[in-house]
Amino acid sequence: MQSRRHIVTSAAAACFGFLLAVSPFGNKADAAEPLKAVATFSILGDLVKQVGGDRVEVSTLVGPDADAHGYNPAPGDARKLTAANLVVVNGLGLEGWLDRLIKASGTKAPVIVATKGVKPIEGDDDHGGGHAGHAHHDDPHAWQSIANVRIYIANISDGLAKIDPDHAGDYAANAKAYLATLAGLESDIRAAIAAIPPEHRKIITTHDAFGYFTAAYGLDFIAPQGVSTDSEASPKDVARIIRQIRRDKIPAVFLENVADPRLMQQISRESGATVGGKVYSDALSGPDGPAATYAAMMRSNLAAFSAALGKK
Numbered sequence: 001m002q003s004r005r006h007i008v009t010s011a012a013a014a015c016f017g018f019l020l021a022v023s024p025f026g027n028k029a030d031a032a033e034p035l036k037a038v039a040t041f042s043i044l045g046d047l048v049k050q051v052g053g054d055r056v057e058v059s060t061l062v063g064p065d066a067d068a069h070g071y072n073p074a075p076g077d078a079r080k081l082t083a084a085n086l087v088v089v090n091g092l093g094l095e096g097w098l099d100r101l102i103k104a105s106g107t108k109a110p111v112i113v114a115t116k117g118v119k120p121i122e123g124d125d126d127h128g129g130g131h132a133g134h135a136h137h138d139d140p141h142a143w144q145s146i147a148n149v150r151i152y153i154a155n156i157s158d159g160l161a162k163i164d165p166d167h168a169g170d171y172a173a174n175a176k177a178y179l180a181t182l183a184g185l186e187s188d189i190r191a192a193i194a195a196i197p198p199e200h201r202k203i204i205t206t207h208d209a210f211g212y213f214t215a216a217y218g219l220d221f222i223a224p225q226g227v228s229t230d231s232e233a234s235p236k237d238v239a240r241i242i243r244q245i246r247r248d249k250i251p252a253v254f255l256e257n258v259a260d261p262r263l264m265q266q267i268s269r270e271s272g273a274t275v276g277g278k279v280y281s282d283a284l285s286g287p288d289g290p291a292a293t294y295a296a297m298m299r300s301n302l303a304a305f306s307a308a309l310g311k312k
Helices: 004-022 042-055 075-083 098-105 146-163 165-194 211-217 235-248 262-271 294-309
Strands: 035-041 056-062 086-089 111-113 202-204 220-222 252-256 274-279
Touching: 035 042, 035 075, 035 146, 042 056, 042 086, 042 146, 042 165, 042 294, 056 075, 075 098, 086 146, 111 146, 146 165, 146 211, 165 211, 165 294, 202 235, 202 252, 211 220, 235 262, 252 262, 252 294, 262 274, 274 294
Parallel strands: 035 056, 035 086, 086 111, 202 220, 252 274
Antiparallel strands: none
């Protein structure tokens, strides 16, 4: 017969083993709950998913087809932040509403600024754009350049590894795989732009969201609004755009998924330029749309540009 002491010791060992199996601090890390990450808007949310994989549960504050510039946080947003293990933001003045929300939520989650290390370009202030409280008016749309998104991915991977070092290798592997996807995407962008006749490489969009795309790939974007959608285009700005379309024979204007289409429709009517379709500037489409991920968004935009501008 076993001694009472042996029975108690065996039971305690079994109990300890059970706790290890179910605890996130035990050896079986795969049994741990996924990290909860909150990204400020949909494009950034997809990039976090690409790096985090199955280890990270991602939610966003500003969803698909929604404008992050003048967003008004909802009560549920504070609850998301309170429950988060990590918050990922764009920075460069995009989320002027975020600091107040973080303070109101009381979250203790670390904050990753995805654009850390990005060299910003200055937004076009001729339209009265810019971001409240952001004196230099840096253009926040850095994701329109693949080179910058590589920096986003590195910052996200480093941030996840810092709070979850046991799975740093997983995040690094996911990041490496996604960088290969970005390399193929950038190659396709350059080839498609090269196929557009140089005299057609001008595009009219609602607001100045494609400055980094212009700098990286040579397509010239013209917009009646500045880098923020907070301010409306003036009649003078609209008249200037119409004159430029007629003078430079710009073939098409494009509707943005985050903007009211009526301004571009007016410019199209008065200038004679055709509406070249919808482009995705500041937000992804819904999951069933053509721009449900960052890579799909860039390819969808590229297809729209090529179709409207590529004819000689």
